[in-house]
Structures are given as C-alpha cells and as structure tokens.
Amino acid sequence: MPSPRAGLFVTCLVDLMRPSVGFAAARLIEAAGCTVVVPDRQTCCGQPAYNSGDRATTKTLALQTIRAFTDCDYVVVPSGSCAAMLKVHFPHLFASEPDLETEARAFAAKVHELCTFLTNICPIGKVPGRYSGRVTYHDSCSGLRELGIKSAPRRLLSTVDGLQLTEMPEAEACCGFGGLFAEKYANISNAILTRKTDNAATVDADLILAGDLGCLMNMAGKLTRNGHPLACRHVAEILAGELTDPPIGHATVATP
Amino acid sequence: MKLDTAHFPANAAAALANPRLQSALAKLPGGLVAQRRAAVAAVPEFEALREEARAIRDATLSDLANHLEAFEAKATAMGSHVHWAVDAAEARLKISDVCRSANARLVIKGKSMVTEEIGLNAHLEGNGIDVVESDLGEYIIQKRGEAPSHIIAPAIHLTEADVEADFRSYHTHLNPDRTLGTPESLVAEARAVLRQKFLTADVGITGANFLISETGSSIIVTNEGNGDLTQILPRVHIVVATIDKVVPTLDQAITLLRVLARSATGQDMTAYTTIATGPRRADDLDGPSECHIVLIDNGRTEMLSSGMREALRCIRCGACMNHCPVYNAIGGHAYGWVYPGPIGAVLTPALLGITETSHLPNASTFCGSCETVCPVKIPLVSLMRSWRDRAHDQGPRTRTARLWSGTWAYAATRPALYHLLARFGIAIASAFGRRKGHFRTLPFPRGWLKHRDLPAPQGRTFQQLWKETERGVPR
Amino acid sequence: MSRESILTRIRAANTAPAQPPLKPHAAPASLNSSGAGAIGRFRTTAVAKGVTVVDVDKPAALPLAVARTLTATNLRADTIRVNDPKLCELPWHDASLAIARGAADPLDTLTLSSALAAVAETGSLVLGSGPDNPCALAFLPETHLVAIARSNIVGTFEDALAILHTRYADNLPRAINIISGASRTGDIGGRIVQGAHGPRQLFVFII
Numbered sequence: 001m002p003s004p005r006a007g008l009f010v011t012c013l014v015d016l017m018r019p020s021v022g023f024a025a026a027r028l029i030e031a032a033g034c035t036v037v038v039p040d041r042q043t044c045c046g047q048p049a050y051n052s053g054d055r056a057t058t059k060t061l062a063l064q065t066i067r068a069f070t071d072c073d074y075v076v077v078p079s080g081s082c083a084a085m086l087k088v089h090f091p092h093l094f095a096s097e098p099d100l101e102t103e104a105r106a107f108a109a110k111v112h113e114l115c116t117f118l119t120n121i122c123p124i125g126k127v128p129g130r131y132s133g134r135v136t137y138h139d140s141c142s143g144l145r146e147l148g149i150k151s152a153p154r155r156l157l158s159t160v161d162g163l164q165l166t167e168m169p170e171a172e173a174c175c176g177f178g179g180l181f182a183e184k185y186a187n188i189s190n191a192i193l194t195r196k197t198d199n200a201a202t203v204d205a206d207l208i209l210a211g212d213l214g215c216l217m218n219m220a221g222k223l224t225r226n227g228h229p230l231a232c233r234h235v236a237e238i239l240a241g242e243l244t245d246p247p248i249g250h251a252t253v254a255t256p
Numbered sequence: 257m258k259l260d261t262a263h264f265p266a267n268a269a270a271a272l273a274n275p276r277l278q279s280a281l282a283k284l285p286g287g288l289v290a291q292r293r294a295a296v297a298a299v300p301e302f303e304a305l306r307e308e309a310r311a312i313r314d315a316t317l318s319d320l321a322n323h324l325e326a327f328e329a330k331a332t333a334m335g336s337h338v339h340w341a342v343d344a345a346e347a348r349l350k351i352s353d354v355c356r357s358a359n360a361r362l363v364i365k366g367k368s369m370v371t372e373e374i375g376l377n378a379h380l381e382g383n384g385i386d387v388v389e390s391d392l393g394e395y396i397i398q399k400r401g402e403a404p405s406h407i408i409a410p411a412i413h414l415t416e417a418d419v420e421a422d423f424r425s426y427h428t429h430l431n432p433d434r435t436l437g438t439p440e441s442l443v444a445e446a447r448a449v450l451r452q453k454f455l456t457a458d459v460g461i462t463g464a465n466f467l468i469s470e471t472g473s474s475i476i477v478t479n480e481g482n483g484d485l486t487q488i489l490p491r492v493h494i495v496v497a498t499i500d501k502v503v504p505t506l507d508q509a510i511t512l513l514r515v516l517a518r519s520a521t522g523q524d525m526t527a528y529t530t531i532a533t534g535p536r537r538a539d540d541l542d543g544p545s546e547c548h549i550v551l552i553d554n555g556r557t558e559m560l561s562s563g564m565r566e567a568l569r570c571i572r573c574g575a576c577m578n579h580c581p582v583y584n585a586i587g588g589h590a591y592g593w594v595y596p597g598p599i600g601a602v603l604t605p606a607l608l609g610i611t612e613t614s615h616l617p618n619a620s621t622f623c624g625s626c627e628t629v630c631p632v633k634i635p636l637v638s639l640m641r642s643w644r645d646r647a648h649d650q651g652p653r654t655r656t657a658r659l660w661s662g663t664w665a666y667a668a669t670r671p672a673l674y675h676l677l678a679r680f681g682i683a684i685a686s687a688f689g690r691r692k693g694h695f696r697t698l699p700f701p702r703g704w705l706k707h708r709d710l711p712a713p714q715g716r717t718f719q720q721l722w723k724e725t726e727r728g729v730p731r
Numbered sequence: 732m733s734r735e736s737i738l739t740r741i742r743a744a745n746t747a748p749a750q751p752p753l754k755p756h757a758a759p760a761s762l763n764s765s766g767a768g769a770i771g772r773f774r775t776t777a778v779a780k781g782v783t784v785v786d787v788d789k790p791a792a793l794p795l796a797v798a799r800t801l802t803a804t805n806l807r808a809d810t811i812r813v814n815d816p817k818l819c820e821l822p823w824h825d826a827s828l829a830i831a832r833g834a835a836d837p838l839d840t841l842t843l844s845s846a847l848a849a850v851a852e853t854g855s856l857v858l859g860s861g862p863d864n865p866c867a868l869a870f871l872p873e874t875h876l877v878a879i880a881r882s883n884i885v886g887t888f889e890d891a892l893a894i895l896h897t898r899y900a901d902n903l904p905r906a907i908n909i910i911s912g913a914s915r916t917g918d919i920g921g922r923i924v925q926g927a928h929g930p931r932q933l934f935v936f937i938i
Binding site for chain 2: 750
C-alpha cells in the first residue's frame with residue numbers, strides 16, 4: 001500500500017521567518033509514515049484578512065489554499081491558529097454557496113494540526129527528538145479552544161528523551177498576540193504579554209514551547225527585549241530534534 | 257450614558273497607567289475567575305446545563321412576541337401595569353410619568369444595567385427627583401459620578417481606601433473622627449445611611465434578571481438584599497427590563513439560575529432570588545401598592561434581524577469580561593459605554609452603530625476565553641468578527657492601513673509573485689537582523705517594537721529551501 | 732403604538748417558525764437528593780453558606796431552641812417579630828421570650844418566618860409572602876430566624892416548584908423569596924462582608 005500523501009501547509013510565518021519549523025514538521029510527518037508534499041500555490045491561510053473584516057480576500061485565499069491541496073490525503077499544519085482557520089472557518093466562508101461549501105468541508109476534513117496528526121491520525125509513537133532540559137508549554141488560544149489541542153503536544157513531548165515538562169501558571173491564558181491586535185493595540189497587547197512571560201518565568205524551565213509561531217515570536221520578542229534567558233522554540237523543533245538554529249530571536253552564536 | 261468609545265486607545269492607555277485600577281484588576285483571576293472554576297467543577301453536568309440554557313434562550317427568542325404577550329396578559333391579571341417603550345427616550349418618559357403620578361421626591365434603585373443604558377438617573381434628576389442607588393457598588397460610583405466598570409461588580413475598579421475617602425467626604429453628618437478602616441465598617445456605614453433612604457423613598461426601581469410569562473413575575477437576584485428592600489418598602493415598584501428578558505416558565509428559569517450565579521460569582525445561588533408578582537394583595541401587610549413593568553426595545557428587535565440575535569441570549573453574568581485578557585488589562589471604563597468586555601464589544605455597536613464604536617470589536621485577541629465560559633454559549637468571537645466585517649465595509653480608517661492591506665492582499669492571492677517577493681524581502685531583512693537574531697528598532701511595526709523585539713527571519717523562505725533541497729533533506 | 736410596533740418588528744424578524752416548546756428537564760443528577768439524603772445535604776449546603784442549622788423535635792420545642800441558640804451565639808433575646816399564627820401560638824413565654832405580631836418594623840432586630848420549602852441542592856429557603864409571613868421580615872432585621880418542617884426539605888428546585896404549584900396553582904403570592912445565606916456584599920475591595928442591607932445572620936430551625 002502506498003504511503004499517504006500529506007500536504008504540508010507551511011503557514012506564512014514559518015515560510016518567512018522560521019523555515020526550520022517546516023523542516024521539523026516534514027521530518028515528523030515522514031516519520032509517521034507519510035509522503036510529504038509542499039504545494040507552491042499556498043501562501044497564507046487568510047486570517048489577517050478574515051479578522052480585519054476583508055471577506056473578499058479571505059475567500060480568494062481560501063479557495064487558493066483548498067485547490068493547492070486537491071491531490072493530498074491529508075493537510076498538516078504546524079499551527080493551531082492556521083489549522084483552525086482551514087478546518088473550522090473555511091466552510092463558514094461559503095455558507096451561501098453550496099458547491100464551494102461542500103468543497104471547503106471536504107477539504108476541512110483532511111486538515112489536521114501537526115501534534116494532533118501525530119497522535120490521533122498517523123500516530124508516530126516515539127519521536128526522533130532528544131532534548132536534555134526543562135521546558136514549559138504555552139497552549140495557544142485557537143489550537144486549544146477551537147481545536148481542543150491540549151494533551152497531544154504533551155503526549156508527544158513525554159516521548160522525548162531527557163525532556164522535563166513543567167507547567168506554568170495560566171498556561172491556557174492568551175499571550176496577547178492576536179495578529180494585527182499586537183500592532184494596533186500595542187499597549188494592551190503588552191500588558192497581556194507581560195503577564196504571560198511573567199508566569200512562564202516563575203517555573204524552572206529554560207525553554208517555552210508552543211505550537212504557533214505567532215505566539216512564540218511575541219513571547220520571544222518580549223524576553224529578548226528584557227534580556228531574559230528564557231528562550232522560545234516551536235514544539236516541532238524539539239520533537240524532530242531540529243535544533244541547529246538558535247531559539248527564536250536569538251543570535252546565531254547562542255547555543256542553548 | 258455618554259458614549260466615549262471613539263477614544264478607546266487613549267482611555268485604555270490611561271487605564272494601563274493607573275496603578276490603583278491595576279491593583280484592583282489584579283484581584284480578578286484569584287477572585288471571580290477562581291470562584292467560577294470551583295463552582296463549575298462541582299457540577300459535572302455543567303456543560304449540559306449550558307446547552308440547556310442556550311436552548312431555552314434560543315427557543316424563547318424564536319417565539320418572542322407570543323411570550324411577551326403571554327407575560328403581559330398574566331402580569332396584568334396579577335395586578336401589574338405593563339408599559340412598552342420603543343427606545344430610551346420613551347422609556348425615560350414612561351418611568352418619569354409613573355414617578356410624577358406617585359408624587360415621587362425620592363427614588364431608590366436596585367442595580368440595573370438597562371437604566372444605565374437609557375440614562376434614567378440624569379433624566380429623573382432633571383425632573384427634580386432625587387435618585388439613590390442602593391447596591392453598594394452602585395452607590396459608591398453614583399457618588400463619584402462614575403459609570404459602572406463591570407456589570408455585576410460596578411465598583412470593581414476601586415480599592416477600600418478609595419471608598420473610605422469617598423464616604424468621609426459624602427457622609428458629612430457623621431463624626432469625622434469615626435473609624436472606617438475596614439470593609440466591615442464601610443458596609444455598616446452605608447447600610448445605616450441607605451436604610452433611611454429605603455424608608456423614605458416614594459418609588460423603588462429595579463431591573464429584572466428574568467420575566468416569567470406563565471406567572472407574570474419578575475425575578476431579580478442580589479446578594480445584598482437591596483433589590484428586595486427597594487421593591488418592598490416604597491409605595492410604588494417599577495420594574496425596568498428589555499424585551500429579551502422574558503422566559504416562558506419558572507422551570508426554565510431554574511436552569512438559567514443554575515448557570516447564572518455559578519458563572520457570575522461562583523456561587524450556586526445568590527443570597528436572594530426573588531420572584532415578584534404584582535402589587536401587595538388585599539391582606540398583605542407589606543409590599544408596594546402599585547407595580548409597573550416597563551418593557552423596552554431600544555435596539556433589541558433590530559438585533560433579532562441583523563445577525564446579532566445570539567447576543568440576545570445574554571443573561572448578564574459578566575463571566576466573559578472576568579475571563580477576557582483585554583478587560584483584565586484595562587477594566588471596564590475604557591470601553592466607553594455601559595457594557596464592557598466581550599459582550600460590550602458586541603452589544604455596543606448593535607445599540608449605537610459601528611461607526612463610532614469600531615474600536616471595541618477590534619480590540620480583541622480573539623482568544624475565545626469568553627466563549628468557553630459563556631453560560632448561554634454566545635459565539636462572541638464570531639459576532640465581534642461580524643462587526644469587523646461591517647466596519648471594513650465602511651472603508652479602513654487610514655490610507656496607510658488601506659495601502660498595506662491592499663498590497664498584502666494583492667501579493668498573497670498571487671502565489672508566484674508572493675514567493676518571489678518573499679525571497680527578496682526575507683533575504684534583505686535577514687541580512688540586517690541575522691547577527692543579533694532580532695530587531696530592536698525599525699520604521700515599522702512601531703507598536704510591536706515599542707514593547708518587544710521583532711525576531712529576525714532565518715534567512716531564506718521555506719518554499720525556497722524546500723525546492724533547492726528536493727524532498728526536504730535539511731540544508 | 733409602541734406595543735404594536737415592537738411586537739410587529741419581532742414577528743417580522745422571526746421569519747423561521749418558532750421552535751417547539753422545550754421538554755421539562757430533570758435536575759442534574761449531581762444536584763439531586765431525596766428523603767433523608769436531602770435533609771443531610773441541606774444541612775451541609777446551608778452550613779457552607781454560613782447559616783446556623785438547629786434541629787427541633789416538635790413545634791412546641793421551638794421557643795426553647797431559639798432561646799438556647801440566641802444565648803449560645805451571644806445575641807440579645809429581644810422581642811421577636813413573628814406573624815405566622817402557628818408559630819405565634821407556641822409557648823414563647825416558657826422560654827422567657829417575647830414576641831410581637833405584625834409586619835416588620837425598621838427597629839426590629841429579630842424576626843421569625845416560616846418557610847414553604849428548603850432546597851438541599853443549594854441550602855436555600857423558599858418563603859412565600861402573605862399575611863402570615865410579611866416579606867420584610869426577611870430583610871429588615873439584623874438576625875432572621877426561619878422555621879421549616881422537616882417534611883418540606885426537598886432535593887432540588889424542581890421539587891420546590893412542585894410544592895409552590897400545589898399550594899398556589901398558577902397564581903403566585905406577591906413575593907417568593909429564595910434565600911441562600913445571609914445578606915452579603917463583595918463590593919468593597921472584593922472581600923465578602925455579611926449584612927449588607929439585609930440580615931447579618933440567618934438561623935434555620937428544622938422541625
């Protein structure tokens with residue numbers, strides 16, 4: 001039986017800012033027994049437009065994305081937020097266009113966030129990554145509340161040799177990112193973010209992990225600004241053992 | 257109440273810089289939030305109760321006109337006078353007419369958000385009637401000339417020391433050397449002062465948590481008992497409620513009560529839940545001689561047909577604001593109108609129009625915490641997003657914003673162009689930022705960089721690297 | 732007219748057919764109890780709200796139980812305001828207590844009402860207003876005493892509604908007061924203080 005074709009929806013942030021997360025995700029999906037393909041007709045899930053009220057652009061991007069992955073058995077996304085956009089919100093966009101809605105629903109059924117995919121859809125068992133250190137995990141909002149991602153990343157992390165996970169207070173609280181919110185309402189965002197990083201700093205950990213690069217860039221930016229040693233990485237990097245690049249926002253020479 | 261939503265950013269900045277407010281808000285997570293968590297954990301069926309509550313609200317709204325008519329018929333049969341008002345102005349007039357025919361000089365009030373919404377106090381005072389709020393939190397802010405900053409804890413933004421200073425300046429008839437250092441002594445003083453008001457008031461005005469069609473009753477819940485003294489002691493009782501408050505049966509009200517207090521304060525029931533039906537009976541020894549019920553539309557019928565129907569499920573527990581990171585950061589006043597937090601961000605544009613209120617639905621991270629705690633499952637994020645859609649259709653506010661979003665949309669919907677631009681853009685950005693790993697100063701994004709660094713890109717795009725390395729063998 | 736205008740607009744907005752009436756629900760199992768279980772649970776939930784619960788063998792023993800309870804809690808045994816004939820006829824004099832009949836007076840410090848039902852799920856008392864139990868009795872004094880027959884302690888609010896229905900059919904008295912603990916407020920500094928506008932203390936006597 002040929003291995004299933006898993007299309008990697010890279011997400012715009014990973015594509016632009018941190019390709020190492022994309023390679024980590026690809027390695028994990030392959031380890032789970034799939035063939036990874038990366039359609040180049042993908043750009044962004046459309047969330048910035050969707051959450052700014054630009055329905056027309058959102059729908060164009062949704063159709064572009066849906067059709068980029070027609071030959072895939074699965075669409076795997078290393079972000080809870082983008083996965084929720086594809087899985088939960090795409091079908092709503094076409095509520096008044098039955099044909100497109102059917103297409104969006106069929107697409108949504110194939111979409112899985114990376115950690116959920118590796119635990120529930122194509123179970124990977126033990127992951128290739130090794131990490132001797134203490135980490136804490138931030139549950140990003142969309143993944144947690146729209147897709148119910150809570151135990152999957154933790155189950156996967158429990159198979160990483162040497163890794164010790166300590167939960168931070170209010171792990172489920174928002175980090176204050178919210179896409180354009182962080183720019184438009186910068187000082188409110190900062191207040192929420194400060195609370196988040198303060199909470200993370202109370203636990204004995206050297207790394208914050210999360211499944212969404214947006215939250216991670218937000219937290220990492222605060223921590224480097226404050227000169228705090230706590231670093232941030234995408235959970236896929238740890239699971240795949242993809243640690244060649246320094247943590248998010250850190251200089252190349254630094255090697256935590 | 258005066259609308260001040262246009263200055264939301266400035267109001268929020270002031271709130272963030274107010275240490276007193278921040279210390280008051282810091283109590284929320286360990287207070288109302290923790291109490292709700294414990295109360296919900298104690299009832300394993302809570303999710304089913306939420307679903308039941310949602311179904312009750314939806315079914316009622318789907319047949320609202322008949323339920324209202326049934327309520328009116330039964331309430332009238334039980335001796336109440338039912339009045340209808342299409343908007344705030346009519347509601348104010350109907351209420352002041354009742355007060356005038358009662359020769360009212362002093363009105364005592366129970367806590368009611370709708371009376372804040374319609375600006376009742378100022379109207380009555382303008383008609384020469386004294387108005388005293390009896391809910392302790394409302395009394396405190398009324399004296400300060402402030403609006404409530406939370407729908408169930410109106411003075412949540414104030415500390416004990418604030419209240420002590422206020423009481424010393426208002427209650428000048430009391431001994432200036434009295435001890436007032438504890439919440440207990442402050443409560444005792446307010447009790448004594450307000451007791452006199454209860455005993456001399458001519459009219460008592462309360463809101464209603466629910467109106468029950470089958471019995472013609474209004475239900476109010478309080479912890480202080482002020483709502484009861486307000487309706488028992490004065491000669492005339494006026495219930496002010498919007499039309500969405502109706503519930504067909506007492507049996508259904510039980511379900512709503514079961515989720516209301518648990519969601520609001522983490523109590524299983526508030527201290528006093530009162531089902532009031534009509535005026536005093538012939539053989540009663542106490543209670544009001546007249547009972548008036550003013551049913552107000554003020555935008556609700558519009559909400560039924562404008563895609564905002566789900567917001568009418570709201571039972572005003574305040575859980576959405578308690579759990580909102582934005583509300584926790586800035587408190588209620590920054591929202592600039594009666595209803596703060598996520599429900600305010602949905603309700604305020606619905607009642608006042610989106611043009612001046614567009615900051616409210618935009619100032620959200622869409623974290624969704626509000627939806628997970630809402631006892632009637634209002635899809636607050638979707639409704640806020642729907643307001644963003646409508647605000648967008650009226651045109652983005654600034655030219656810069658339009659240029660940015662237009663350019664981005666043009667490129668993102670053309671993948672080949674997008675990937676080409678991305679390669680160049682990222683190569684340039686990483687050339688500048690790679691050494692330190694982040695940017696500290698840039699011409700943009702200014703808001704972001706004011707508070708945090710911007711992590712630098714790794715150097716090349718994933719799409720570029722994936723193509724170069726064929727099948728993903730890393731660089 | 733405003734009434735017609737509002738109803739017309741609602742009907743215009745409600746284009747979909749009305750949803751069918753909802754089936755009566757059952758109380759959640761975790762909140763349900765009955766018989767002796769309900770009595771035990773009521774005691775627990777009421778005490779958790781700061782209510783003092785006292786057991787009394789028979790109605791005639793109530794005055795003495797009240798006297799003892801007041802002494803034990805250092806409350807002055809002032810005149811008790813009570814108007815329920817069945818309670819008024821009890822031997823108060825034997826317990827060296829005086830009662831006054833009528834509606835509550837602002838100067839009353841102690842009042843006594845009888846409850847129609849007590850609800851175990853939340854430790855709540857259900858009082859119906861009327862000439863026997865004027866409802867200000869429950870709100871004006873510093874200390875409120877409530878008598879409840881053991882047989883009227885029920886598990887859930889659904890059970891309590893059944894009692895109301897039996898007694899009043901579709902015409903409720905002016906007020907049904909569901910009382911769950913003493914008056915309190917959290918409006919000053921977020922700390923709970925008892926005795927905001929109503930009673931500071933609530934005593935329940937199960938007869």
